[in-house]
Amino acid sequence: MTAAFTLSGIAKRYPHFTLQDVSLQLPEGQIMGLVGVNGAGKTTLLRLLTGLVRADAGAVEVLGQCMPEGQVAAKREIGFASEDMRLYRGQSLHWHMELIRRIYPGWDAAYAAELVRRFDLRPQQIVAGFSHGQRVKALLLLCLARRPRLLLLDEPTTGLDPVARLEVLEALADVLRDERRSVLFSSHNTQDIEQLADSISFLHQGRLLASADKEAFLDRWRRVVCQGAGMNGVAAWPEIASARANGSLFELKVRHWEADLPARLNAAGLAVQRVDPMALEDIFVTTVRAGEPA
Amino acid sequence: MSLNVPIIRLLVAKDWQLFQKQLAAHVLGGILALCLLGHGKPWSFYFGALLLLVVMVSAACFSISTALLVERKEQTLAFVMSLPVSPFDYMVAKLAGNLLTFAVPFGVMVLGTVGVILFTPLPDGLFVYSLLLFGYILLAYSVSLAVAMSVQSEGWNTFAMIGSMVLINPVIMGLGQIEAISSTVREDAIVWSGPALLILSSEILLSLSAIAITAWVHGRKPVFH
Numbered sequence: 001m002t003a004a005f006t007l008s009g010i011a012k013r014y015p016h017f018t019l020q021d022v023s024l025q026l027p028e029g030q031i032m033g034l035v036g037v038n039g040a041g042k043t044t045l046l047r048l049l050t051g052l053v054r055a056d057a058g059a060v061e062v063l064g065q066c067m068p069e070g071q072v073a074a075k076r077e078i079g080f081a082s083e084d085m086r087l088y089r090g091q092s093l094h095w096h097m098e099l100i101r102r103i104y105p106g107w108d109a110a111y112a113a114e115l116v117r118r119f120d121l122r123p124q125q126i127v128a129g130f131s132h133g134q135r136v137k138a139l140l141l142l143c144l145a146r147r148p149r150l151l152l153l154d155e156p157t158t159g160l161d162p163v164a165r166l167e168v169l170e171a172l173a174d175v176l177r178d179e180r181r182s183v184l185f186s187s188h189n190t191q192d193i194e195q196l197a198d199s200i201s202f203l204h205q206g207r208l209l210a211s212a213d214k215e216a217f218l219d220r221w222r223r224v225v226c227q228g229a230g231m232n233g234v235a236a237w238p239e240i241a242s243a244r245a246n247g248s249l250f251e252l253k254v255r256h257w258e259a260d261l262p263a264r265l266n267a268a269g270l271a272v273q274r275v276d277p278m279a280l281e282d283i284f285v286t287t288v289r290a291g292e293p294a
Numbered sequence: 295m296s297l298n299v300p301i302i303r304l305l306v307a308k309d310w311q312l313f314q315k316q317l318a319a320h321v322l323g324g325i326l327a328l329c330l331l332g333h334g335k336p337w338s339f340y341f342g343a344l345l346l347l348v349v350m351v352s353a354a355c356f357s358i359s360t361a362l363l364v365e366r367k368e369q370t371l372a373f374v375m376s377l378p379v380s381p382f383d384y385m386v387a388k389l390a391g392n393l394l395t396f397a398v399p400f401g402v403m404v405l406g407t408v409g410v411i412l413f414t415p416l417p418d419g420l421f422v423y424s425l426l427l428f429g430y431i432l433l434a435y436s437v438s439l440a441v442a443m444s445v446q447s448e449g450w451n452t453f454a455m456i457g458s459m460v461l462i463n464p465v466i467m468g469l470g471q472i473e474a475i476s477s478t479v480r481e482d483a484i485v486w487s488g489p490a491l492l493i494l495s496s497e498i499l500l501s502l503s504a505i506a507i508t509a510w511v512h513g514r515k516p517v518f519h
Contacts, residue, residue, distance in 0.1 A: 072378045
């Protein structure tokens, strides 16, 4: 298995924030969703991957290049768009497309034209007149049409209206049909990530709380509602991420679901009423509140 | 450390494209100032000299603020950093682009002023005096550029730019106090006195040092942030 990137024991310290002990790998051809609240360290992690910052400890390797030393070679095959990135206000989209075309030999003019149509953009329009959604789509177009091996997207759908968001997600879904293309995209919108990602990583307060295959993630977590006289120590079981009581009803969020759990709960005096799968957002919130690896 | 020359050339060309209209406006303003200077009347000389200084100061500040400060403020820097460039490539491209966008109006003004002084009835003694003033503008520009490349703070950058440019007034007055320079201004001959040579060479040397030190410091940075 070839890795699009590998982070090994990464630490990065700032005066008021520390990214610590992050080890993460993205196999080539996969989409990874990086979920975290604002200030979790998503942008720092993406900056490490593009060589814009140097890790205080650990090693970063992207597309076979050690970062930040190999950033020029790596960035030739990376498409990076971040929420805080802006285009030149006084220039047109066409001007930006020409600039990128001259820099990247792999620029696919036909695909760029297709994206212009799909995103309903006007190449001759000056960027200053673009809405937020048009600006995001223009940035994505500039990234996608260069046909990068690795796409790094920092909050690509933040602030988009539902229609623009759907267009962006569809375009990303198309990109993923290419098995050699890898994508890491960060978001605090778990719905987007659930829709697109093969694997999911949770980042919180500079620590990686979880990283796993999406299906395994969703299979593993359950919400269990039971009835009984009391918890009887169930909340302390290692597989229970959270437990809430409401009268004689108890809601348990289980991080490692096993088929024998209902029987064990029964033995502990809790009759299982229902077992439901959990949405990614619920899993994320529970993980963050539990404050320990999922 | 190898330079990514094709990308640097593209980034310089990008800055040139971005600012060419404003550059043309500065050159036009400068030509108007030179026309007034060469008109030969005291009032036109006064207004021409004033306009020339305004155009030069404006060209210097514009070049730095648009290529560096606005790029940071409007977050287009993040876009440039995502391209296959190293911090060293970026620094070289910014220095080259900035020097180019300043050098064009500056060169036109210097050559134009020298031409006007030498080929109109204006006294040739102004040649040395005007070069000393241009030397000071070059120094103020170089210091402002060095500060803009090294310091993120908008306040310090504005202070450096305005402060160094405003100091041209004391410089004009100070040059007038140096007998060896002021006494030859009205003569119809070019007289290079010792103090004039010392001041001009200091201005050029300090300008080059400011740029060279900035390039050396930035050349050692392995990352952008």
